[in-house]
Amino acid sequence: xxxxxxxxxxxxxxxxxxxxxxxxxxxxxxxxxxxxxxxxxxxxxxxxxxxxxxxxxxxxxxxxxxxxxxxxxxxxxxxxxxxxxxxxxxxxxxxxxxxxxxxxxxxxxx
Amino acid sequence: xxxxxxxxxxxxxxxxxxxxxxxxxxxxxxxxxxxxxxxxxxxxxxxxxxxxxxxxxxxxxxxxxxxxxxxxxxxxxxxxxxxxxxxxxxxxxxxxxxxxxxxxxxxxxxxxx
Numbered sequence: 001x002x003x004x005x006x007x008x009x010x011x012x013x014x015x016x017x018x019x020x021x022x023x024x025x026x027x028x029x030x031x032x033x034x035x036x037x038x039x040x041x042x043x044x045x046x047x048x049x050x051x052x053x054x055x056x057x058x059x060x061x062x063x064x065x066x067x068x069x070x071x072x073x074x075x076x077x078x079x080x081x082x083x084x085x086x087x088x089x090x091x092x093x094x095x096x097x098x099x100x101x102x103x104x105x106x107x108x109x110x
Numbered sequence: 111x112x113x114x115x116x117x118x119x120x121x122x123x124x125x126x127x128x129x130x131x132x133x134x135x136x137x138x139x140x141x142x143x144x145x146x147x148x149x150x151x152x153x154x155x156x157x158x159x160x161x162x163x164x165x166x167x168x169x170x171x172x173x174x175x176x177x178x179x180x181x182x183x184x185x186x187x188x189x190x191x192x193x194x195x196x197x198x199x200x201x202x203x204x205x206x207x208x209x210x211x212x213x214x215x216x217x218x219x220x221x222x223x
Binding site: 032034036041042043044046047049051089090093097098099100101102103 | 200211216
């Protein structure tokens with residue numbers, strides 16, 4: 001089956017800096033992508049989504065970029081805060097079901 | 111609006127014991143899902159229900175059964191637990207359609223000895 005992967009398993013960012021978390025996907029037929037945040041001991045929390053007919057979407061302090069040419073997805077978090085510490089993972093939808101990546105752990109340095 | 115709720119939060123079983131994990135959602139979603147999450151691996155789909163009265167196997171269905179009791183509730187049953195089923199189980203729900211966001215519950219942590 002198709003897989004979704006992440007370039008970096010861990011990312012440490014200074015508080016106040018911007019964070020960029022990357023994701024590669026392999027299914028060119030995927031038409032919908034979601035970023036989730038998972039804090040320790042909790043369930044995944046929806047952050048932002050993007051459809052394949054878009055290349056950028058912005059939310060509150062977060063931006064998702066989609067590059068279909070190289071099958072790459074990124075999540076940008078502006079002015080990273082301690083509360084942003086979590087595992088972030090992307091998911092792609094190509095055949096009615098979501099396929100999830102393993103995640104990147106974001107650590108905030110005070 | 112509680113979203114997706116799961117019970118129990120934590121459970122310890124002995125090999126061979128059975129149990130049912132409960133899930134309920136109050137968002138009027140059509141579809142419901144059961145996933146397991148293991149260290150170093152992404153969420154893996156066990157079973158899903160695209161609508162009330164239907165269930166389908168996901169990626170890792172062996173050793174599990176499900177029941178879509180009504181639109182709100184979707185239960186996962188382990189008939190004879192095995193240590194390999196030690197995991198964190200998440201229930202999710204969403205609307206069926208092209209743009210299908212799934213919303214997750216808080217999870218059930220299961221330890222099989």
